[in-house]
Amino acid sequence: MQEFLIKDLASQEGNEVTLKGWASNKREGKGLAFVILRDGTGWCQCVVAQETVSEDCFEEAKKVSLETSLEITGKVVKDEKQIGGYEIQVSNLHIIGHSTDYPIAKKEHGVDFLTDNRHLWLRSQRQWAIMRIRNRIIFAIHEFFQKDGFVQMDAPIFTGNACEGTSNLFETDFYGDPAYLSQSGQLYGEAMAFSLGKIYTFGPTFRAEKSKTRRHLSEFWMIEPEMIFHDIFDNMDLIERFLRAVVTAVLNDCEKELEAVGRDTAILKNIIKPFPRLTYDEAVKIIKGEVNVNGKNAIQSLEEELVIVNNRIAAILEEIQTREEKIKTPGMKKGEIGFNQAQIDKLKQELADLEEQNRNIPQWLNSAKNFEYGNDFGGSDETVLTRLFDVPIMVYNWPHEVKAFYLKRDPNDSRFARGVDTLAPEGYGEIVGGGERETDVNLLIDKIKEHQLPMEAFEWYLDLRRYGTVPHAGFGLGLERLVTWVCKLPHVRESIPFPRMYGRLLP
Secondary structure, X not given: OOEOOHHHHHHHOOOEEEEEEEEEEEEEEOOEEEEEEEOOOOEEEEEEEOOOOOHHHHHHHHOOOOOOEEEEEEEEEEOOXXXXXXXXXXXXXXXXXXXXXXXXXXXOOOHHHHHHOHHHHOXXXXXXXXHHHHHHHHHHHHHHHHHOOOEEEOOXXXXXXXXXXXXXXXXXXXXXXXXXXXXXXXXXXXXXXXHHOEEEEEEEEEOOOOOOOOOOOOEEEEEEEEEEOOOHHHHHHHHHHHHHHHHHHHHHHOHHHHHHOOOOOHHHHHHHOOOOEEEHHHHHHHHOOOOOEOOEOHHHHHHHHHHHHHHHHHHHHHHHHHHHHHHOOOOOOHHHHHHHHHHHHHHHHHHHHXXXXXXXXXXXXXXHHOOOOXXXXXXXXHHHHHOOOOOOEEEEEEEHHHOXXXXXXXXXXXXXXXXXXXXXXXXXXXXXXXXXXXOOHHHHHHHHHHOOOOHHHHHHHHHHHHOOOOOEEEEEEEHHHHHHHHHOOOOHHHHOOOOOEOOEOOO
């Protein structure tokens, strides 16, 4: 019998096929066993009927437990009510590997427990879908740059110099000399662009920030293009075109995966709209509530939302109490008890989300009301700003003191650096950071001194300005932050197979 994958079942309707995979769920009825099989390409219900299989086969089916690996043979039958739209009427079943006491049961688990068991959590349908979306994003990134004439290059992971200082880097011993794990491949990308014109790097980067926010990882993947003869406006045009192409690819090819993670794709479909471009000054006025966006005020909308959240929390608590009292009613049928318990579990999940909002909104309000002009944006500031938009926005021309030493000063106003941050909507914040690079070697030397960086470590970088400098620009995209926004995840830790962050080194 020829082996097939679950994703290929539509072409085999009416035929008998053999599938191999794992039991993600199983239930039994009178003379029947229902096994949900997964094989990495999808899920499919397999029905084992006692009257149509051998006695040994049915006994084997009864031994199947969560995550038992199996080989199943049977007829493909279309059934749109079932997961994947098809089911298998089983004629034979063989256990490959037994699974006993699988730790991730069909119930709510805490995040710490799931992260401790990340090697198993990845098997769940939601995590499967996130990883497939991540894969499509990666492929779309390569497609975009390769078609646009970019050359993929690689920057070193060990480096003797830091892009933005060493305070948040992992230091290591490199044959007796101090070295750092790369926080960016950008400086090397500039050198490679001066050879090849348009390049991009795609590799792991490391930050040693002791931060446990929903946006931070210690190890993550960065995509960093660098382009000669580009200014900040060319750079913004490319960022917009790039993000539009990548998100469109996901919308076109990952419909079932986006559905599996519960993503409302309406916001993603707005990617076809132009990205608003705001100067730093304009963005600050919006954050502080001095300017409205489409009739919405940042401060006022948060205050109104806080009232709505508190009212909903009170309503949920009352409904949970009512349903818990119903369950205790003498003589209530088992089905009614199960229904009410399921509703209570659902309400408790909503309650947890609302309580988090109830903690966050006052922090966002405090940050917005007390924002001091000249500061960089923190996570709260980005959240306040981006919740007013339904597409990514670009904030450019930043106070030069808060941006990296290598950014070019605005020729029209030297107080500002020609940097740009692209912020995802719905409160997700920065996913891209970049800008136009300084080409004046003397200004660059002054900035290196100002940032108290070791001059000798940057002599090679200064050579790029000494020997035929040209206008150039680039940016860095955080892959995991993009995945997090596209999937609308509550935390960046779900966007990478095995997260490394402050306090997390295993598994």
